[in-house]
Amino acid sequence: MRAIKSSRWISTLHPWQISLLSVVSGLFVWQMVSDHVIANPLFLASPFQVLKALLRLMETGELWRHVAISAVEFFAGYAIAAVLGICIGLLIATNDFAKNWLQPWISGFYATPTVALGPLFILWLGIGVWSKIVVVVLLVVFAVIINTEAGIRSTSERYLEMMRSFGATPRQLFFKVSLPSATPFILAGLKLGIGRGLIGVVVAELFGSRLGLGRLIGASADSFNMPELFAAVSILAASGIAMNSAFAHLEKRLVPWTKD
Amino acid sequence: MSKLVSDGLTKSFGDLKVLENVHLTIEDGEFVALVGPSGCGKTTFLRTVAGLESADEGAIYLNEHQITGPGRDRGFVFQQDSLLPWRTVMENTVVGLELAGKLNGAEAERVRALLDLVGLGGFENYYPRQLSGGMRQRVNLARALAIDPKVLLMDEPFSALDAQTREIMQAELQRVWEEGRKTVLFVTHQIDEAVFLADRVLVFARRPGRLLEDIRIDLPRPRNMATKRRPEFVALVDRIWKLIEKDVRESVLIEKI
Ligand SMILES: Nc1ncnc2c1ncn2[C@@H]1O[C@H](COP(=O)(O)OP(=O)(O)OP(=O)(O)O)[C@@H](O)[C@H]1O
Numbered sequence: 185m186r187a188i189k190s191s192r193w194i195s196t197l198h199p200w201q202i203s204l205l206s207v208v209s210g211l212f213v214w215q216m217v218s219d220h221v222i223a224n225p226l227f228l229a230s231p232f233q234v235l236k237a238l239l240r241l242m243e244t245g246e247l248w249r250h251v252a253i254s255a256v257e258f259f260a261g262y263a264i265a266a267v268l269g270i271c272i273g274l275l276i277a278t279n280d281f282a283k284n285w286l287q288p289w290i291s292g293f294y295a296t297p298t299v300a301l302g303p304l305f306i307l308w309l310g311i312g313v314w315s316k317i318v319v320v321v322l323l324v325v326f327a328v329i330i331n332t333e334a335g336i337r338s339t340s341e342r343y344l345e346m347m348r349s350f351g352a353t354p355r356q357l358f359f360k361v362s363l364p365s366a367t368p369f370i371l372a373g374l375k376l377g378i379g380r381g382l383i384g385v386v387v388a389e390l391f392g393s394r395l396g397l398g399r400l401i402g403a404s405a406d407s408f409n410m411p412e413l414f415a416a417v418s419i420l421a422a423s424g425i426a427m428n429s430a431f432a433h434l435e436k437r438l439v440p441w442t443k444d
Numbered sequence: 445m446s447k448l449v450s451d452g453l454t455k456s457f458g459d460l461k462v463l464e465n466v467h468l469t470i471e472d473g474e475f476v477a478l479v480g481p482s483g484c485g486k487t488t489f490l491r492t493v494a495g496l497e498s499a500d501e502g503a504i505y506l507n508e509h510q511i512t513g514p515g516r517d518r519g520f521v522f523q524q525d526s527l528l529p530w531r532t533v534m535e536n537t538v539v540g541l542e543l544a545g546k547l548n549g550a551e552a553e554r555v556r557a558l559l560d561l562v563g564l565g566g567f568e569n570y571y572p573r574q575l576s577g578g579m580r581q582r583v584n585l586a587r588a589l590a591i592d593p594k595v596l597l598m599d600e601p602f603s604a605l606d607a608q609t610r611e612i613m614q615a616e617l618q619r620v621w622e623e624g625r626k627t628v629l630f631v632t633h634q635i636d637e638a639v640f641l642a643d644r645v646l647v648f649a650r651r652p653g654r655l656l657e658d659i660r661i662d663l664p665r666p667r668n669m670a671t672k673r674r675p676e677f678v679a680l681v682d683r684i685w686k687l688i689e690k691d692v693r694e695s696v697l698i699e700k701i
C-alpha cells in the first residue's frame with residue numbers, strides 16, 4: 185500500500201524535479217560517506233569542503249585565471265576542429281579520391297588516444313596555449329569528420345531522385361538535400377566533441393602548463409589538496425553540462441523537424 | 445498541345461529485357477492508366493518518360509521534342525511520397541519552382557491555392573511527420589502540380605494508403621484532374637482504380653515487358669462510388685484481369701522460387 189502511494193507521489197514530479205532530486209541525494213550520500221566512512225580529507229573531500237575551496241579560489245581570483253586559460257584553449261581548439269572537421273567531412277563525402285587518400289589517416293587517428301601525443305606538442309610548441317589547442321583539435325576533429333561524412337553519405341537516395349526529377353543540379357542536390365539531411369549528424373559530431381575537447385584540455389595541461397584547470401588539478405593532487413581538486417573537476421563538469429544543454433537548444437533551433 | 449509518343453521504346457538492364465518495342469500515343473489531356481504484372485516494366489517506362497532512365501532503342505517524344513533528361517514539363521508523383529522532412533508542407537510544395545529559380549510572391553499564392561485544391565489549406569506550416577499518409581500523398585501531388593507540368597506521371601501513388609483513404613484519394617484526384625485536364629500517366633496494380641480513373645487503360649505483359657492491349661474506358665464522368673457498381677465497370681475490370689491473370693500467376697510463382 186505504502187509503495188503504491190509513494191510511486192504515485194513520484195509520478196507527479198516534473199522530469200527536471202526528478203533530476204534535481206537525484207543530484208541532491210547524490211550530494212547527500214557523498215557528504216555522508218566523507219563524514220562517516222572515508223573521513224580522511226587526504227582521500228575524499230566532502231561537498232561542503234569543495235564548496236569552501238571553490239569560494240576561496242574565487243575570492244583570490246585564482247580560479248578565474250585558470251578558467252580563462254582553459255576556456256581559451258578549449259574554444260580555440262574546438263572552433264578550429266569544428267570548421268576543419270566539417271570541411272574535411274564534406275570533402276571526403278563528395279570526392280572519392282580525397283576519401284581514399286585521407287581515410288587511413290582518419291581511421292588511424294580516431295582510434296588512437298591522441299592525448300598521448302601531448303608531451304610531443306609541448307616539446308614542439310612550448311608549454312603555452314598552442315600545444316593544448318593542438319591536442320583539443322586532434323581530439324575533436326575526427327569525431328566531427330566522421331559524423332559529417334556519415335551524414336552526407338546517408339542521404340536518402342529517394343530524396344535525391346525526387347529532386348533530380350524536378351531538374352535539380354548537382355549543386356542544388358548538395359545544398360538542398362545532402363547538407364540539410366546531414367545536419368543532425370554534424371550536430372551529433374559536434375556534441376561528441378565537447379566531452380572529448382574537455383578531456384583534451386585537462387590532459388594536455390597535466391603534461392605541462394603554467395595555468396589552467398588541468399594545471400590546478402595536477403597541483404592539487406601533488407599537494408593532496410582534495411577540496412581544490414574536486415573544485416576544479418566540478419567546474420569542468422558544470423561547463424560540460426552547460427555546453428551540452430546549450431547544444432540541445434541549438435539542435436531544437438537548427439533541426440526542428442526531428443523532434444516535437 | 446502536349447502529345448506524348450513512345451516510339452519503339454526498348455530498354456534492358458544487363459541481360460534482362462525490361463521493355464520491348466513499346467509504341468503508343470497519348471493525347472493531350474488524356475488520363476491513361478498502366479496496369480500489368482509485377483516486374484513488367486511499368487515503373488521503368490514511367491522513369492524513362494520522366495528522363496530518369498535513358499532508352500536503349502527508340503525514344504519518347506513530348507510535343508515532337510525527344511526526351512533526354514528530367515524536365516519541368518513533367519511532374520513525377522512518387523509511390524513513397526519522398527517529402528523532405530526538414531521542409532514544411534509549403535516549402536515542400538514549392539521545391540520545383542525554387543529549383544527553377546521561379547519562386548516569387550505570385551507563384552507562392554498560386555501554390556497556396558493549389559494546396560487548398562488538394563484539401564491541405566491551413567496545413568502550410570506543418571512538417572511531413574505531422575501528417576497522415578493520405579495528407580502526405582496530397583502534398584506529393586500538389587508538389588508535382590506546382591510546376592504546372594504538361595504531363596503528370598504517377599507511380600502507384602495510393603498503394604501505401606488504406607482502402608478507405610485510397611477511395612477518397614481516387615475521387616480527389618479525379619476532381620483535381622477535372623480542374624486542369626493535364627495529361628496523366630498513372631501506374632497501378634488495382635485494376636478497378638485504373639478503370640475508375642482512366643480514359644484508357646494500357647495493359648502490359650511481362651518477359652519482355654510490352655504493350656498487350658489498349659482499352660478505352662467510356663464510362664461517363666464525373667465518376668463516383670455508383671460507377672464502380674455499374675455492369676460495364678465490372679465487365680471492364682473482369683476483362684483486364686483475364687488479360688493479365690496468367691502473367692500475374694507466373695510472376696508470383698517465379699518470384700517465390
Ligand atoms: N536499376 C535497375 N537495375 C537492374 N534491374 C532493374 C532496375 N530497375 C528495374 N529493374 C528490373 O526491371 C524489371 C522491371 O522493373 P519495374 O520496376 O519497371 O517493374 P514494375 O512493372 O514497375 O513492377 P512493380 O509492379 O512490381 O512495381 C524488374 O525485373 C526489375 O528487377
Ligand SMILES: [Mg+2]
Pocket residue numbers: 486487488599
Ligand atoms: Mg513499379
